[in-house]
Amino acid sequence: MDDSQIVELYLSRDESAITQTSQKYGTKLKRIAQNVLSDAETSKECENDAYLQTWNLIPPNEPRTYLFSFVGKIVRHLAIDRLRHENRQKRSAMYCELTDEMQECIPGSVDVSQEFDAKELSECINRFLDSCSEEQRNIFVRRYWYFDSVTEICAKYSLPQSKVKTTLFRMREKLKKHLADGGFTV
Amino acid sequence: MNEHDLLDAIGGINPKYIKNADKAVSKNSKIARFRSYYLAAAGLLLLVVAGIVIRNNHVAPAYESMDETEEVTIDGAIPEGIEGEVPDVSEGSPMLTEGTTKASEETDGIEVTEGSEEVATEESLATESADSDYPAMVMYDGAVYKDSGEEFIGEILENGLLQVSSYTDGEPSENGQQNFDRSSETKFFVLNDDAIVVRIDPNEGIWRIFLKQ
Numbered sequence: 252m253d254d255s256q257i258v259e260l261y262l263s264r265d266e267s268a269i270t271q272t273s274q275k276y277g278t279k280l281k282r283i284a285q286n287v288l289s290d291a292e293t294s295k296e297c298e299n300d301a302y303l304q305t306w307n308l309i310p311p312n313e314p315r316t317y318l319f320s321f322v323g324k325i326v327r328h329l330a331i332d333r334l335r336h337e338n339r340q341k342r343s344a345m346y347c348e349l350t351d352e353m354q355e356c357i358p359g360s361v362d363v364s365q366e367f368d369a370k371e372l373s374e375c376i377n378r379f380l381d382s383c384s385e386e387q388r389n390i391f392v393r394r395y396w397y398f399d400s401v402t403e404i405c406a407k408y409s410l411p412q413s414k415v416k417t418t419l420f421r422m423r424e425k426l427k428k429h430l431a432d433g434g435f436t437v
Numbered sequence: 438m439n440e441h442d443l444l445d446a447i448g449g450i451n452p453k454y455i456k457n458a459d460k461a462v463s464k465n466s467k468i469a470r471f472r473s474y475y476l477a478a479a480g481l482l483l484l485v486v487a488g489i490v491i492r493n494n495h496v497a498p499a500y501e502s503m504d505e506t507e508e509v510t511i512d513g514a515i516p517e518g519i520e521g522e523v524p525d526v527s528e529g530s531p532m533l534t535e536g537t538t539k540a541s542e543e544t545d546g547i548e549v550t551e552g553s554e555e556v557a558t559e560e561s562l563a564t565e566s567a568d569s570d571y572p573a574m575v576m577y578d579g580a581v582y583k584d585s586g587e588e589f590i591g592e593i594l595e596n597g598l599l600q601v602s603s604y605t606d607g608e609p610s611e612n613g614q615q616n617f618d619r620s621s622e623t624k625f626f627v628l629n630d631d632a633i634v635v636r637i638d639p640n641e642g643i644w645r646i647f648l649k650q
Binding site: 279314316317319320321323324327328331335349350351353354356357369370372373376377380384385386388389392393395396397408409410414418421435 | 438439441442443444445446447448449450451452453454455456457458459591592594596597627629630
């Protein structure tokens with residue numbers, strides 16, 4: 252069943268929409284959560300919560316062509332939130348690694364807060380990704396959206412570790428400059 | 438703004454990027470591609486061997502005829518009695534105006550007229566190759582990439598394939614310009630900051646690494 256048909260099921264309030272979503276994307280969604288949480292049980296809970304939120308968000312949303320990224324975004328947020336709020340004292344190594352890497356992208360001093368529009372920031376990141384090559388973009392998305400490890404990215408794209416690491420490092424530098432140019436300075 | 442905000446904001450990136458990054462690389466297609474590389478390499482090797490054999494077959498009689506020709510001197514000078522005469526174009530009468538080797542090649546069982554045409558053709562080819570004596574180059578993103586001669590054996594990024602836009606006889610001077618494919622159908626993709634990979638032979642599926650100059 253394609254995404255459009257599944258969204259139709261959501262729109263007609265047919266509960267089989269959740270089963271269809273789970274069958275089609277369940278494994279990938281759970282993996283995103285697991286990459287952050289490193290716990291199978293909590294990841295499963297996140298996945299189920301994501302289905303519930305999807306049920307509540309469709310309608311009014313109609314992600315006919317991007318159902319996976321729609322549900323993926325929800326599960327990603329849920330996993331990060333859960334980690335931040337329930338497991339604050341012992342965050343997963345993966346999450347620490349990711350936040351450390353993200354810190355490198357922040358222009359200026361990180362201890363000073365700045366008012367900013369989250370949507371504007373997302374758009375700035377989209378513009379940055381637009382300016383990158385497809386390979387760079389894929390590596391970046393796999394790392395910071397799917398939360399894949401470097402080893403997993405290497406295996407997926409048949410690339411050497413050094414290349415993936417270098418690409419990510421250069422992209423973080425480039426993103427930092429891009430954010431500064433976009434006015435996201437502190 | 439902090440690292441958590443940034444991580445959250447990445448969650449809202451364009452869905453098409455997420456979809457593209459999710460496309461798996463098919464291992465079967467990789468194997469098939471490598472198989473085609475081997476076949477192409479084997480074919481190329483056969484061609485080279487056949488070329489060498491054919492060339493040797495052509496060269497050998499030339500030396501034989503040179504041995505038989507008594508009129509050829511050591512420095513290739515024209516013997517007395519022949520100089521100033523209208524050259525005889527019959528078979529076995531060589532036009533000895535140049536070095537011995539060339540003379541013997543021209544008289545290799547071929548009529549002089551035909552031999553002259555052959556020489557002319559070779560000369561024109563030599564001129565052509567001199568005119569287009571540039572290595573294969575592509576201009577991309579403001580930089581000229583030159584053929585390294587090294588074949589690329591690795592994953593072809595089908596999603597990132599770009600196409601050249603125009604042809605030039607000399608060195609490319611604008612983005613998308615190249616100097617080896619008049620049809621301008623050549624495709625390439627960016628390997629890294631210093632290299633691109635170009636499909637120099639679409640029929641054989643040969644990809645070569647071009648390095649930034």
